[in-house]
Amino acid sequence: MNNPLxxxxxxxxxxxxxxxxxxxxxLVLKENEVVSIIGPNGAGKSTLLKAIMGLIPIFxxxxxxxxxxxxxxxxHELVQKxxxxxxQVSNVFQSLTIEENLEMGLWSxxxxxSNLFKEIYSMFPILKEKRxxxxxxxxxxxxxxxxxxxALISKPNVxxxxxxxxxxxxxxxxxxxxxxxxINESGVGILLVEQNAKRALSFCNRGYVLDxxxxxxxxxxxxxxxxxxxxxxxxxxx
Amino acid sequence: xxxxxxxxxxxxxxxxxxxxxxxLLYGVTRIVNFAHGEIIAFGAIMALFxxxxxxxSLLYLDRFxxxxxxxxxxxxxxxxxxxxxxxxxxxxxxxPLRKNNFGNIAVLVVTIGLSIFLRHIYLLFASAKPTSxxxxxxxxxxxxxxxxxxxxxxxxxxxFAVMVLVGIFLTYTRTGKAMRAVRDSSDLASxxxxxxxxxxxxTWIFSSMLAGFTGIIQGVINNVRWNxxxxxxxLIFAGTVLGGIGTSFGAxxxxxxxxxxxxxxxxxxxxxxxxxxxNAIALAxxxxxxxxxxxxxxGNKDRIx
Numbered sequence: 001m002n003n004p005l006x007x008x009x010x011x012x013x014x015x016x017x018x019x020x021x022x023x024x025x026x027l028v029l030k031e032n033e034v035v036s037i038i039g040p041n042g043a044g045k046s047t048l049l050k051a052i053m054g055l056i057p058i059f060x061x062x063x064x065x066x067x068x069x070x071x072x073x074x075x076h077e078l079v080q081k082x083x084x085x086x087x088q089v090s091n092v093f094q095s096l097t098i099e100e101n102l103e104m105g106l107w108s109x110x111x112x113x114s115n116l117f118k119e120i121y122s123m124f125p126i127l128k129e130k131r132x133x134x135x136x137x138x139x140x141x142x143x144x145x146x147x148x149x150x151a152l153i154s155k156p157n158v159x160x161x162x163x164x165x166x167x168x169x170x171x172x173x174x175x176x177x178x179x180x181x182x183i184n185e186s187g188v189g190i191l192l193v194e195q196n197a198k199r200a201l202s203f204c205n206r207g208y209v210l211d212x213x214x215x216x217x218x219x220x221x222x223x224x225x226x227x228x229x230x231x232x233x234x235x236x237x238x
Numbered sequence: 239x240x241x242x243x244x245x246x247x248x249x250x251x252x253x254x255x256x257x258x259x260x261x262l263l264y265g266v267t268r269i270v271n272f273a274h275g276e277i278i279a280f281g282a283i284m285a286l287f288x289x290x291x292x293x294x295s296l297l298y299l300d301r302f303x304x305x306x307x308x309x310x311x312x313x314x315x316x317x318x319x320x321x322x323x324x325x326x327x328x329x330x331x332x333x334p335l336r337k338n339n340f341g342n343i344a345v346l347v348v349t350i351g352l353s354i355f356l357r358h359i360y361l362l363f364a365s366a367k368p369t370s371x372x373x374x375x376x377x378x379x380x381x382x383x384x385x386x387x388x389x390x391x392x393x394x395x396x397x398f399a400v401m402v403l404v405g406i407f408l409t410y411t412r413t414g415k416a417m418r419a420v421r422d423s424s425d426l427a428s429x430x431x432x433x434x435x436x437x438x439x440x441t442w443i444f445s446s447m448l449a450g451f452t453g454i455i456q457g458v459i460n461n462v463r464w465n466x467x468x469x470x471x472x473l474i475f476a477g478t479v480l481g482g483i484g485t486s487f488g489a490x491x492x493x494x495x496x497x498x499x500x501x502x503x504x505x506x507x508x509x510x511x512x513x514x515x516x517n518a519i520a521l522a523x524x525x526x527x528x529x530x531x532x533x534x535x536x537g538n539k540d541r542i543x
Binding site: 053055074075076079080084085087090092093094095096100105106107108109150154 | 431
């Protein structure tokens with residue numbers, strides 16, 4: 001049976017004390033799983049990823065990684081532990097070259113760097129081609145690939161993805177999702193926040209529907225896609 | 239006007255070095271540091287304290303007589319001390335403010351207070367009288383039509399060499415790249431595994447050492463006094479803004495241009511007898527350039543805010 005990689009229990013969090021955006025969220029991500037988090041705007045989907053990543057304060061509840069509670073651990077230390085995160089916006093260092101962006105993802109690892117670069121370049125050949133260019137010159141889709149590469153180069157066990165399809169063309173979205181699939185097949189657990197709920201639910205193993213900072217529905221992705229309440233509230237007519 | 243070119247080059251190097259240090263600190267920490275001038279003065283005053291003859295009575299309270307150490311050693315010690323000073327400022331003052339989510343304007347006001355406080359501490363310990371390092375007097379000579387002393391030429395070469403080294407450090411070293419990464423986005427740096435607090439501390443140390451070095455060459459070219467950093471602070475800000483906020487190369491270039499323009503304007507006919515107004519023309523030019531190009535000469539439009 002797959003062990004939990006990330007376990008969130010009763011998480012309360014927000015940007016300002018007293019104004020909790022998350023109001024007791026529970027979530028489990030097991031090894032080799034893709035778990036989607038969907039919900040309307042303001043449900044707290046991105047906030048949940050930021051809270052797990054230690055970017056915003058936690059006011060209640062607990063987060064476990066591989067069974068160990070994460071208490072006052074800073075974001076950069078989570079990378080060393082094996083959690084990587086790709087934010088929705090500002091996810092590349094614009095003034096740095098592609099190669100330097102990837103190098104920054106390696107800051108905390110002591111592994112042999114050249115092999116890790118090779119792996120990322122063979123996965124994303126476009127990054128190798130443009131490795132001396134500034135990341136600020138890349139297209140939206142290419143930036144997303146660079147952000148994935150920067151996150152993957154640290155060899156994480158878990159990848160947190162915040163709306164990887166936002167602002168991309170349909171072709172680029174297909175490409176990004178194909179990459180996410182192959183990343184998952186290589187053994188990385190994926191927690192995916194996605195505005196495109198139908199796509200996310202058909203792609204994932206399990207899904208969580210958040211509403212106003214609370215768990216609304218949970219289940220297998222394919223079941224949530226057919227669930228009448230979820231369809232009425234979030235998906236619309238299929 | 240051309241006879242002022244030598245002085246312009248010298249002031250240009252001083253302002254360029256000061257601007258790089260200020261720009262780097264601003265880029266990484268988002269702190270507009272009004273106490274930057276006092277770190278510059280700290281380097282110069284400490285070098286004076288280390289190198290002046292122990293029996294000189296010009297400086298310091300009676301119980302702190304100068305140490306009389308060799309000048310080069312004094313320079314190295316002073317620069318190191320500036321690094322320690324910058325590191326302590328970050329650890330004891332600016333890091334706690336950051337952790338308490340102090341806004342940028344509040345931090346700016348703190349740096350103004352710090353500037354006034356430090357400047358008057360210097361006035362207590364170092365006399366208000368401009369003082370020179372114990373270095374032999376030299377005559378100006380002609381270098382390709384530019385009038386400079388041999389020491390001035392050395393200062394120019396060393397100043398440029400330091401700027402090149404700073405550029406190499408930022409472009410090619412791991413820490414330099416991480417500084418640029420934190421400058422782009424400290425949150426993204428953190429989630430990439432970079433300890434932003436460590437990089438900010440290194441930046442304070444590095445920027446303060448560079449500021450201290452700036453103060454020492456200012457002391458060598460002119461003299462040392464308690465408010466020497468404050469006097470050039472506006473020009474350093476101007477150089478940083480002119481070159482483009484957040485770019486080290488831009489700061490170097492902008493600072494150099496401002497320094498040269500200030501001195502060249504002294505040679506203008508209508509400035510005769512009004513040299514105290516020499517900053518006016520350079521700063522007016524800066525305003526005109528920024529009206530046309532708000533992001534500065536080498537700046538990025540995204541960084542204007």
